Amino acid sequence: MEALRLQLSDLQHLIPELTLIVTALLAALLDLALPRKVSRSFSAWLTLLGIVVAICFTALELNPEEPIQLLAQSYRIDDFASLLKLVILVGTGLVVFMSLGSAARDDIHHVGEYYYLFLPAALGGMIMASSGDLITLYVGLELLSITSYVLVAMKKKSTESNEGAFKYIVLGGISSAIILYGMSFLYGISGSTNLLAINSALAGSIDDVKGLVYLAFFLLLAGFGFKIAAAPFHTWAPDVYQGAPTPVTAFLAVVSKGAGFAILFRVMYWVFGSLTLMGTDLQKDALLSLSVLAAISMIAGNAMALRQHNVKRLLAYSGIANAGYLLVPIATHFSLVHYANYSEFLFYLIAYLFMNIGAFAVLMIVQRSSGNEELRGFAGLYYRARGRPQRPCCSSFRWPASRSRRDFSESCSSSWARCRRNSIGSAR
Amino acid sequence: MLDRLIGFLSSGENLVFFVFSLVAICGAIFMISLTRVVHMVMALALTFLSLGGIYITLGAEFVGWVQVLIYAGAITILMIFGIMMTRHRGEAETEPQRPWHNGLLLVGAIVLFGILFYVIQNATITPQSAPVDPKDNTLQIGQLLFNQYVIPFEIMSVLLTVAFIGAIVVAKREED
Amino acid sequence: MSITPYLTLAAILFCIGLYGALSKKNAIIVLLSIELMLNAVNLNLIAFAKYGPKPGLAGQIFSLFNITVAAAEVAVGIAILINLYRNRGTTDVTDMDTMKR
Numbered sequence: 001m002e003a004l005r006l007q008l009s010d011l012q013h014l015i016p017e018l019t020l021i022v023t024a025l026l027a028a029l030l031d032l033a034l035p036r037k038v039s040r041s042f043s044a045w046l047t048l049l050g051i052v053v054a055i056c057f058t059a060l061e062l063n064p065e066e067p068i069q070l071l072a073q074s075y076r077i078d079d080f081a082s083l084l085k086l087v088i089l090v091g092t093g094l095v096v097f098m099s100l101g102s103a104a105r106d107d108i109h110h111v112g113e114y115y116y117l118f119l120p121a122a123l124g125g126m127i128m129a130s131s132g133d134l135i136t137l138y139v140g141l142e143l144l145s146i147t148s149y150v151l152v153a154m155k156k157k158s159t160e161s162n163e164g165a166f167k168y169i170v171l172g173g174i175s176s177a178i179i180l181y182g183m184s185f186l187y188g189i190s191g192s193t194n195l196l197a198i199n200s201a202l203a204g205s206i207d208d209v210k211g212l213v214y215l216a217f218f219l220l221l222a223g224f225g226f227k228i229a230a231a232p233f234h235t236w237a238p239d240v241y242q243g244a245p246t247p248v249t250a251f252l253a254v255v256s257k258g259a260g261f262a263i264l265f266r267v268m269y270w271v272f273g274s275l276t277l278m279g280t281d282l283q284k285d286a287l288l289s290l291s292v293l294a295a296i297s298m299i300a301g302n303a304m305a306l307r308q309h310n311v312k313r314l315l316a317y318s319g320i321a322n323a324g325y326l327l328v329p330i331a332t333h334f335s336l337v338h339y340a341n342y343s344e345f346l347f348y349l350i351a352y353l354f355m356n357i358g359a360f361a362v363l364m365i366v367q368r369s370s371g372n373e374e375l376r377g378f379a380g381l382y383y384r385a386r387g388r389p390q391r392p393c394c395s396s397f398r399w400p401a402s403r404s405r406r407d408f409s410e411s412c413s414s415s416w417a418r419c420r421r422n423s424i425g426s427a428r
Numbered sequence: 429m430l431d432r433l434i435g436f437l438s439s440g441e442n443l444v445f446f447v448f449s450l451v452a453i454c455g456a457i458f459m460i461s462l463t464r465v466v467h468m469v470m471a472l473a474l475t476f477l478s479l480g481g482i483y484i485t486l487g488a489e490f491v492g493w494v495q496v497l498i499y500a501g502a503i504t505i506l507m508i509f510g511i512m513m514t515r516h517r518g519e520a521e522t523e524p525q526r527p528w529h530n531g532l533l534l535v536g537a538i539v540l541f542g543i544l545f546y547v548i549q550n551a552t553i554t555p556q557s558a559p560v561d562p563k564d565n566t567l568q569i570g571q572l573l574f575n576q577y578v579i580p581f582e583i584m585s586v587l588l589t590v591a592f593i594g595a596i597v598v599a600k601r602e603e604d
Numbered sequence: 605m606s607i608t609p610y611l612t613l614a615a616i617l618f619c620i621g622l623y624g625a626l627s628k629k630n631a632i633i634v635l636l637s638i639e640l641m642l643n644a645v646n647l648n649l650i651a652f653a654k655y656g657p658k659p660g661l662a663g664q665i666f667s668l669f670n671i672t673v674a675a676a677e678v679a680v681g682i683a684i685l686i687n688l689y690r691n692r693g694t695t696d697v698t699d700m701d702t703m704k705r
Contacts (some may be wrong), residue, residue, distance in 0.1 A: 005575050014579075021586060028593065075579050110597045120590045127583055135666050139580040142673045143587045146680055150594030153684050156602065162688040163700045165598075169681045170634055174625055176677075177641035180670060181618060184648040184663075188553065191658025193666060201657075208554070211547035239703045449613045456620040456640060465630055472636050475617070479643055486610075488650045488664050491671075495646075498671050503639060503678050510632050510682040514689040526698070530627045537623040544615040553607055556657050568661055569668070577665055584672055591676035599683035601690070 006071060013068050013077050016057040016085065020123045023050025027116035040111040044100050047115045051093040051122070058085045073196055074133035081130030083346055084262045087353060088129065091254045092122040094357045099247030102364060108154050108245060118251065121147035125259035132270070134183045134193040137263055141179075141227070144259055145172050148252060152244040164243020171236040175226030182219030185212050186271070195270040202271065202282070217272060217286055221293065224267075228260040229316075230293055230323040231300035238308075241316040246367065249312055250360035253319045254353050257326075265330055265345065290331035297324030311363050311373050315356070322352055444485050451478040469507045476500040490566045610651035618644035631688075631695040635681045642674045 011018070027046045059082075067078035096118055108114050120143060127140030149172065153165035187193055189209050190201030206213055225233035241249045272286040301321030308314040329345040363373065370377035436442050455475030459468045476499035483492035573581050617640055624637030646667040653663025689695055 006578050024586075028589075071576055071579065074576070109602055113593060113597050117590065117594070120586055123583075123586065127579075133580075135577060135662075135669055136580045136583075138666075139583045139587065139669060139673070142677070143583060143590070146587060146594070146673075146676055147590050149677075149680050149684065150590070150598060153598045153687065156598065156687055157691065159688075159691050159702055162684065162691055163702060165684045166631065166681075166688055166700065169677070169684060170625065170638070173635075173638040173677055173681070174622070174641070176673075177618075177621070177638060177645060180642065180645040181648070184645050184652065184666075187649060187663060187666065188652035188656050191556070191652075191656050191660065191662075193662050208552045212551045215544070215547050242703050445609065449609070452613065453616055453620075456617055459633070459636065459640070460620060460624050460628075465632060468630075468633055469636065472640065475640065476643065479647060482610075482613075482647065483650050486650050486654050488653065488667075491646075491650060491664050491667055494668060494671055498675055499639070499643065503675060506678055506682055507632055507636060510635075510685060513686050514632075514695045533623055533627045537619045540622070541615055541619040544619070545612060548608060548611045548615060553652075553655065553657060555655060555659060565661060565664070569665060572661055572665055573668075580669060584669065587673065588676055591679050595679045595683040598680070599686045 010070050013061070013070065016054040016061070016089075017123055017126055019050055019054045019057060020119045020126075023047065023053075024116050024119040024123075027112065027119075031112035031116070040115075041100070043112040043115040044096060047096050047119060048093060050119060051089055051096065054122075055086065055089045055093070058082055058089060069132070071133075073194055074131065074136050076130050076132045078130075080266075080342060081126075081262075084129040084258065085126045087258055087346070087349055088122055088125040088255050088262075091258065091353050091357065092118050092125075092251065094353075095247050095251045095255070098250070098357065098361050098364065099245075102245075102247065107157055109156055110154070114151070114154050117147055117151055121151065121251070122255065125255055125262070128259045129262040129266075132195050132266075134187065134195070134198075137266070138176075138180065138183065141259075141263060142176065144256060145176065145227075148172075148248075148256055151248045151251070152240060154248065155243075155245050158243070160243040161245070162243075164240045167236055168240045171226060175223045175233070178219050178226070179223030182216045182223060185216035185219070189213060189216070195267065199271050206282075213282060214285070217282075218289070220267060221289060224260060224264045225293060228257055228264065228323045228326075229320050230297040230327065231320055232296060234297070234301070234320045234323075237320060238313045238316040241319075242310060242312045242373075246312070246360055246364050249315075250357055253315065253356050253360070257319065257323065258349055258353070261326055261330075261345070261349065265342070268330055287331050290327055294324045294327035294331055297321060297327065299324075309375050311366075311375055311377070314375070315359060315363070319356070322356075326352070441485060445482065448478040448481045448485075451475070452482070465511050466508065469504060469511070473500050473504040476504070488565070490569055607651050607655035610647060610655075614644040614647040614651070617641075617647070629696050629698050631685050631697055632682075634697060635678060635685075639674060639678065642670055646670055 023046060027043050027050075030046070031040065031043060061077055062082050063079060064077065067076055069076045096115060099115075124140045124142070124144030124147065128137060128144065131137045131140055149165055149169045152168055153161060155161035183193075186198050189206070189212055190198040192198060192201070202213060222233060226236070229237040241252065244252065268286065268290065273283060298321050301317050301319075301324060305314055305317035305321070308317060326345065326348055329341045329348070332341060366377050367373055437446060452475045455471045455473075455478065458471035459475070462468050462471060477496060480492045480495040480500065483489075483495055621637045621640035621644060624640065625634050628634050628637060649663040649667045649670075653660060656663070685695060692699070
């Protein structure tokens with residue numbers, strides 16, 4: 001037990017996380033102490049400052065000589081985690097930046113809390129990205145989820161916001177319970193909450209508990225499907241996206257989804273997909289079910305987006321389709337001929353981040369000038385907005401989107417081809 | 429069949445488990461079928477209490493008492509506060525307006541239970557070592573929480589702070 | 605005594621909780637049903653901590669974390685519900701349909 005103690009020197013690896021906690025506490029205390037007359041915009045700047053400092057510290061941790069692990073692999077700082085943390089932090093920073101000054105217009109009463117609650121949410125995402133233990137994973141997930149429930153409910157006078165928040169907390173709670181049920185079976189099979197220990201238990205003889213392994217896998221898949229809003233577990237997304245304040249919607253679409261994928265990638269790769277299980281039936285079935293989920297998401301998301309009139313709902317369905325695209329690199333085989341899954345995944349995630357935040361920023365500008373969130377608000381934009389900043393903004397978000405999607409679909413199709421070749425080869 | 433049941437019940441631990449699990453299932457079913465909201469909450473409190481009893485028989489005294497304090501105490505009281513602060517017109521749940529929806533859900537839940545039951549019955553879990561001595565596990569839990577599990581423990585404190593600020597901000601009445 | 609009865613009891617409670625969470629009209633009962641599902645998980649964890657392949661305390665500690673998270677979640681849930689009631693005057697889940705199309 002002595003070896004498993006957190007030393008003072010280990011804290012230097014946790015500096016990005018600690019920065020966020022300290023900033024959030026400072027903002028909360030200042031918010032309480034200062035008189036009501038003082039404008040609360042300092043909270044936004046303090047939040048941004050904390051995020052920028054955390055980005056710097058995370059960037060310093062990139063490319064370590066060997067992955068750092070704390071407390072028996074329960075917390076890992078490797079490049080997988082650090083890059084995802086950068087994505088999460090940049091996404092949160094952009095969301096805070098675009099909500100500067102919009103809080104008053106959005107009818108949000110508690111502006112100070114509204115800004116600094118983004119910090120613990122980002123913290124939850126960072127914990128999810130770098131944990132290697134079921135308990136740490138779950139606590140990070142719930143920190144992100146509970147903060148998001150509060151953020152969605154911030155437009156207190158709006159019925160849509162209230163309803164969205166309630167739907168989100170009910171469906172989020174059910175999905176957490178399903179994830180936990182799956183995790184409890186994983187613990188029961190292996191007797192450990194550590195992902196690597198679970199993996200080595202699965203690589204041993206599992207004939208006695210084969211049913212339980214599959215049960216745990218499908219429960220986890222369903223629960224994570226809720227969290228990343230993949231069809232057929234997507235029903236909460238349109239309502240919640242429509243009800244939430246627009247910057248929070250952007251946060252849910254980018255940061256929550258990215259963190260959900262981080263946890264999915266970690267669990268699927270470390271527990272079900274890693275090299276120790278190579279070629280077993282379990283791994284084949286797991287990857288097949290992930291591909292089926294990806295296909296359903298792409299088809300359902302794109303098809304149902306066609307009949308939407310509200311831009312936020314439209315973007316919600318776009319997010320569902322994108323969840324399908326993001327699942328592809330997780331679902332393809334990880335083998336000696338094809339091992340770039342993580343870079344493919346990260347590449348598309350970064351493109352998705354800028355594309356979506358750009359889309360939501362444009363929506364906010366159009367919403368302000370036309371007064372509603374319907375698609376018809378975009379009609380006649382060319383005449384209304386000649387020479388105004390909207391046009392360059394619009395085109396700049398469309399251009400990288402279309403381009404990166406084309407690049408990605410090429411890399412996707414090539415990995416599908418490899419995947420098929422592999423399976424044909426093994427069938428012979 | 430009957431002999432096996434009697435044999436099962438003659439052991440003390442089994443008898444306690446049988447009684448507690450019967451109470452737990454009854455509480456859960458009453459929660460589904462009663463009509464007044466307060467009664468439903470009370471029925472579920474009974475389930476929480478008997479689950480606490482089962483934890484104690486499983487050698488988890490500390491978790492058992494935490495269960496009694498948090499679930500049977502705090503969460504039930506919080507729910508009753510929630511009921512008092514939101515008026516329930518007519519108090520009773522009216523006839524379900526969505527018989528198809530509920531019927532399909534019932535079938536789905538039974539099918540899910542069937543799958544779970546089949547899988548659980550077919551699995552054999554063999555302990556690789558003898559059960560640990562439950563004596564003094566509160567001390568050991570404390571030591572583990574502050575050593576091996578200190579990161580999630582600290583994150584939990586952030587989570588509780590967030591929930592606390594969030595609940596106040598969301599539930600507060602606006603003066604304007 | 606083996607572990608099967610405990611796992612079966614947990615499965616029963618989980619299914620009842622899932623059915624209640626998706627079928628009940630009263631929002632408070634929906635939140636309570638989710639708590640029932642989480643309790644089923646805790647029972648699973650504690651049973652595995654005693655009769656699982658490696659008996660130990662990890663399962664008990666996991667369930668302690670679950671209980672704490674559940675309490676925080678319920679507090680936020682009730683707060684959202686109170687605010688919703690203040691604006692809409694109802695706690696009926698079937699009335700929450702302003703965004704249906």
